[in-house]
Amino acid sequence: MRVFLYPSMKSLARLVTFAAVFAAAVSISAKTLTVGFAQTGAESAWRTANTDSLRNEAEKRGINLKFVDGQGKQENQIRAVRSFIAQKVDAILIAPIVETGWEPVLREAKRAKIPVILMDRTVKVSDDSLFTCFVGSDFAEEGRMAADWLAKHSNGKGRILELQGTPGSAPANERRRAFAEAIAKYPELKIVDSQSGDFRRSGGKEVMEAFLKKHGRNFEILYAHNDDMALGAVQAIEEAGLKPGKDITIVSIDAIKEAIQAVIDGKINCTVECNPLFGPKVYDLVAKIVAGEKVPRVQYNKDELFDSTNAAAAIGSRQY
Numbered sequence: 001m002r003v004f005l006y007p008s009m010k011s012l013a014r015l016v017t018f019a020a021v022f023a024a025a026v027s028i029s030a031k032t033l034t035v036g037f038a039q040t041g042a043e044s045a046w047r048t049a050n051t052d053s054l055r056n057e058a059e060k061r062g063i064n065l066k067f068v069d070g071q072g073k074q075e076n077q078i079r080a081v082r083s084f085i086a087q088k089v090d091a092i093l094i095a096p097i098v099e100t101g102w103e104p105v106l107r108e109a110k111r112a113k114i115p116v117i118l119m120d121r122t123v124k125v126s127d128d129s130l131f132t133c134f135v136g137s138d139f140a141e142e143g144r145m146a147a148d149w150l151a152k153h154s155n156g157k158g159r160i161l162e163l164q165g166t167p168g169s170a171p172a173n174e175r176r177r178a179f180a181e182a183i184a185k186y187p188e189l190k191i192v193d194s195q196s197g198d199f200r201r202s203g204g205k206e207v208m209e210a211f212l213k214k215h216g217r218n219f220e221i222l223y224a225h226n227d228d229m230a231l232g233a234v235q236a237i238e239e240a241g242l243k244p245g246k247d248i249t250i251v252s253i254d255a256i257k258e259a260i261q262a263v264i265d266g267k268i269n270c271t272v273e274c275n276p277l278f279g280p281k282v283y284d285l286v287a288k289i290v291a292g293e294k295v296p297r298v299q300y301n302k303d304e305l306f307d308s309t310n311a312a313a314a315i316g317s318r319q320y
């Protein structure tokens with residue numbers, strides 16, 4: 001006698017449920033992530049390296065990246081964020097050009113339930129739940145590292161000119177504040193003038209020309225909030241017939257390849273790293289957030305300092 005074994009209705013239902021859950025899981029993991037990125041602009045070599053890192057890593061991971069260059073204007077970045085919200089992207093990345101003025105648009109993103117990841121620069125908001133997390137460098141620590149190096153190599157003495165970054169931006173605010181606090185321990189180390197070069201090479205050159213006219217040789221040190229401005233200043237100093245790195249001690253931030261070369265050439269004395277290559281870190285965070293995992297609220301990149309003792313060893317492997 002032949003016996004036919006029919007699955008019971010219950011086990012059949014179980015099988016169907018399993019298949020549906022499996023299919024849903026596969027479709028979630030295979031779903032292409034769409035991420036909107038409101039970048040500040042293209043003011044420096046650092047920024048270009050940062051944009052490339054985010055773009056290349058998105059391509060590698062098959063992420064659909066909607067990139068907007070804010071061209072140095074907060075209103076462009078805000079407009080970009082609003083368009084990302086309208087397009088219902090999975091996550092929004094912002095490198096906020098300045099620290100204030102973000103609350104309304106961040107509230108709109110929160111209402112639309114779209115996570116916002118601040119990268120590179122932070123914002124000042126009264127409600128911390130308006131963004132999910134921050135990833136970037138510790139700008140205050142960079143300012144402190146620059147000041148400590150200077151204090152040590154100047155024997156705590158000297159008149160300093162400061163080239164500030166974009167007014168109102170987190171790196172300009174923090175690098176200025178932390179540097180000033182750290183040198184306050186040395187009464188003979190003083191900032192005698194401070195102007196913004198907007199993180200641009202042309203800005204650094206113009207401000208340095210004006211500084212040289214105004215102060216003549218009545219200063220010994222230049223503290224630049226980024227390498228592009230320092231390199232612009234190097235040009236102005238050379239055009240004035242002086243030797244950068246010798247007549248004037250130059251301390252800067254970013255550690256782009258060109259600045260490390262300038263350290264090797266003796267034209268810049270020290271540059272503190274601000275690593276822009278954090279595309280992989282950012283998308284790891286995005287993937288976790290979209291999957292509903294908890295992520296650290298703040299993640300700082302680890303930054304080093306380069307001077308004549310280690311610049312030559314570092315230049316070969318420098319990626320930006």
Ligand code: AHR
Binds near residue numbers: 171199227274
């Ligand atoms: O926010 C990071 C700063 O912005 C970098 O130091 C500078 O080069 C850039 O433009």
